Amino acid sequence: MVDDVLPLTLTAIKSLVFRLNKKRSELSRHKHSDQIVLLFQEPFFAQQSIPAVEHAQPSSVSAEVQQKVVVSAKPKLCVRNVNKKLKRKDEKIKEFKSEVSALSKENHGLHSCLATAQRASEKNRVALSRLNKKQENVIIEKDSQLLKLENCFDVRMELLEKRIEDLMCEVEIVRNERDQLAERLTEFESQTLKTKKHKQLYLDSVRQCCMELMSLNVSTQNVEKVIRSLLQHIAGMNxxxxxxxxxxxxxxxEMKGLACQQLAEQLTRTKDLTLHNDGTSKFGQHYGGFQVSLPESSYSLGLCEMLTGSADLTLKSLQMILADIEAVAGDGIGDKILANIKNTMSDRHIVEKKFNGLLEDYRQEILPSVVAGWDALSEEEQLNLSSLNNFFCGMHLTVGMADCVLSTLLEWENAYFDEVPSRHVLARKTEPGIVQLIRTACKALSRHGCEKSGVYQHFTAYLKQNGVPHNPLATFRGNRFNIVFYDAGALFFIAPLVNDFFKNVWQTPNQLLKAVSADLAVPEHLAGCKALGIINKVITGPLWRVLEDKDISILDMNGRFQNLLSYLDKWAMDASTVVSGNAIVFEDFPPTVDAIYECLFAPSEYDNIVEEILTVLFGAFSSLLTRLVGEHLPDGKYDATNVSLVAETKSVPKTNTISERDFCTAGSLPQGKTKCIHFITRSFDLVLQQQNC
Known part of the structure; x- marks a missing residue:
């Protein structure tokens, strides 16, 4: 509205000025022309810049302005009236200017508000754009989630349909089991159990039961009696x-055939097998045994009689056992098993080493006919496939240490004593007095010792009366590994009670007890027992536990053997750390702390001799270790391990004790089955060994 009024007012002013100028020109022709000129030279006309007035009249003006214009148009106009008129016009102009200024400020404020509104509108537009974009993203995301849910729903439906099918199969199986149970319930109600189908063949369950009973050492004469007794007394059935x-x-x-079939299936589908072999003599007959180790289990190939234990006959015995497997599983199975063998594990007998060479040569002959595309392989690949990794039993290291003790202590005693203590009737020239004391004490005082001259029962009762709950001595019979070192520590622990027993309780000794008493009177013998007992606690005992730990691989023994060798070289110069009880070879397998440990590492009058004996033995053990486990020491064959060697040796155990267990099983059969023929014994052996593995 203000914008509309302002142009109209200016138009009226311009019209008025135009009329005044016209009046001036008329008055200039009269007598008051000088005054009129002065009037029009007043500051208003001098200072104001008024544009030329257009002759066109405004289309519309307010009533007040039109009245003022009419009054000014009167023909009679004097100077006083003009001055008044001008004064009023000046005042009006001032008012108009003031109003224009106010309107200008208001207009400026409106423009500011408009700019602010425009900026707010722009912000709102940007926010609206972002909101629209966000809504579009949300819609896209929701669409994607919806698509995923649809896909998930489809997959879930497929799984549910498959689950329904599986449940239907399970329902069918349960129905079949229900029918079988109903049939068996009918048999139970009739109090008679059927053992044959179609009145010809025995049921598979009956055959399996008989085979398991025979494998549990039940004789063929008693299998029927055992089954009938169990059913009558437990199930109340005939x-x-x-x-x-x-x-x-x-x-x-059939038992042997099933075992051979199992061997064929397992050994032909597994690569990088480990072959074990060993020999022994029982009841005047020599036997050879073969076993195979997989990464997770072991199987026995079998035992066979051998005229001698030569390497040639050992290889022929293996070929004969593989031929038995081929007779059941098919031709070529034996060669496939040999092709899958990559490692060997045996003791360090010279025959075993020669057998490993013969076996490698034989594998090279059969591999071209077994391995597909043999001729296309490079010479290096053929050599890698035909070569064998030969490992040796870590447990036999303790046997080697025991043998080393015999020779080393015998030399030490000859050098130490100016006059060797008098030998009793049970003494052996090739046995040092220390080991002689251990052997005779175990024979006299331990369980399964000498039935004629031993006093195990009386001595054990005496130990209990004196606060020792059980007899710590172990017999040499049936114990081969570490027995000398263990019994040495046990004997040193109970030595004071042994002397008191002979002095105060058993005063009528026989030749065996006299020999034990005489050897106990020699301080160097007791010092030797303490030294060997310390070796058991620090070296051989922890080493045994390392070898039995299944989480430690054969290649992991490299670092442990190297660590042991460094300690042996150090202690061969100064064994005081070992005598004081501050020596630990394997940090994760520390010595077992018990009463014997406390006794062995307590200060005693024998410590100087003990330290001397240990120094000598550690030097001998260092040479022995370098010779027996050289492959695992620096610059040895298996020291620089690689990925392929680690993969090839996953099936290699650290010991060959599986062969020892098989010989133990075979040795117990003839005692209970003295009349069974050799074929039956071999079948029992094989099935028992498969179950034990």
């Missing part, structure tokens, strides 16, 4: 015909 002894003897061939 049973029909059961296999007779003659039928059971025939089942032994």
């Amino acid at each position: 049973v029909e015909n059961l296999p007779k002894p003659s039928t059971l003897i025939g089942m032994t061939s």
Whole structure:
């Protein structure tokens, strides 16, 4: 509205000025022209810059302005009236200017508000744009989630449909089991258990039961009696015909056939196998045994009689056992098993080393016919496939240490004593007095010792009366590894009680007890027992536990053997750390602390001699270790391990004790089955060994 009024007012002013100028020109022609000129030279006309007035009249003006214009248009106009008129016009102009200034400020404020509104509008537009974009992203995300949910729903539906199918199969299986249970319930109600199907063949469950009983060392004469007794007294049932002894003897061939079939399936589908072999003599007959180790389990190939233990006959015995497997599983199975063998594990007998060479040569002959594309392989690849990794039993290291003790202590005693203590009737020229004391004490005082001259029962009772809950001595019979070192520490622990027993309780000794008493009277013998007992606690005992730990691989023994060798070289110069009880070879397998440990490492009058003996033995052990485990020491064959060697040796155990267990099983069979033929014994051996593995 203000913008509309302002142009109208200016138009009226311009019109008025135009009329005044016209009046001036008329008055200039009269007598008051000088005054009129002065009037028009007043500051208003001098200072104001008024544009030329257009002759066109405004289209519309306010009533007040039109009245003022009419009054000014009167024909009679004097100077006083003009001055008044001008004065009023000046005042009006001032008012108009003031109003224009106010309107200008208001207009400026409106422009500022408009700019602010425009900026706010721009912000709102940007925010709206962002909101729209965000909404679009949300819509896209929701669409994506919806698509994923649809896909998940489809997958879930497929899984549910598959689960329904599996459940339907399980329902069918349960129904079949229900029918079988109903049939068996009918048999139970009739109090008679059927053992044959179609009145010809025995049921598989009956055959399996008989085989398991025979593998548990139940004789063929007693299998039928055992089954009938169990069913009558436990289940309250009678049973029909059961296999007779003659039928059971025939089942032994089935047992062997099943074992051979299992071997064929397992050993032909597994690469990088480890072959074990060993020999022993029992009851005047020499036997050879072969076993195979996989990464997670072990199997026995079998035992066979051998005329001698030569390497040639050992290889022929292996070929014969593989031929038995081929007779059951098919031709070529034996060669496939040999092709999968990559490692060997045995003791360090010279025959075993020669056998490893013969076996490697034989594998090189059969590999071209077994390995597909042999001729296309490079010479290096053929050599890698045909070569064998030969490892040796770590447990036999303790046996080597025991043998080293015999020779080393015998030399030490000859050099130490100016006159060797008098030998009793049980003394051996090739045995040092220290080991002689340990052997005779165990024979006299331990369980399974001498039945004629031993006093195990009386001595054990005496130990309990004096606060020792059990007899710590172990017999040499049936114990081979570490027995000398263990019994030495046990004997040193109970030595004071042994002397008191002979002096105060058993005063009528025989030759065996006299020998023990005489050897106990020699201080150097007791010092030797303490030294060997310390070796058991610090070296051989922890080493045994390391070898039995299944989480430690054969290649992990490299660092442990090297660590042991460095300690042996150090202690060969000064064994005082060992005598004081501050020596630990394997940090993760510290010595076992018990009463014997406390006794061995307590200060005693024998410590100077003990330190001397240990120094000598540690030097000998260092040479022995370098010779026996040189492959695992720096610059040895297996020291620089690589990824392929680690993969090839996953199936290699650290010991060959599986062969020892098989010989133990075979040795117990003839005692309980003295009349069984050799074929049956071999079948029992194989099945028992498969179950034990």
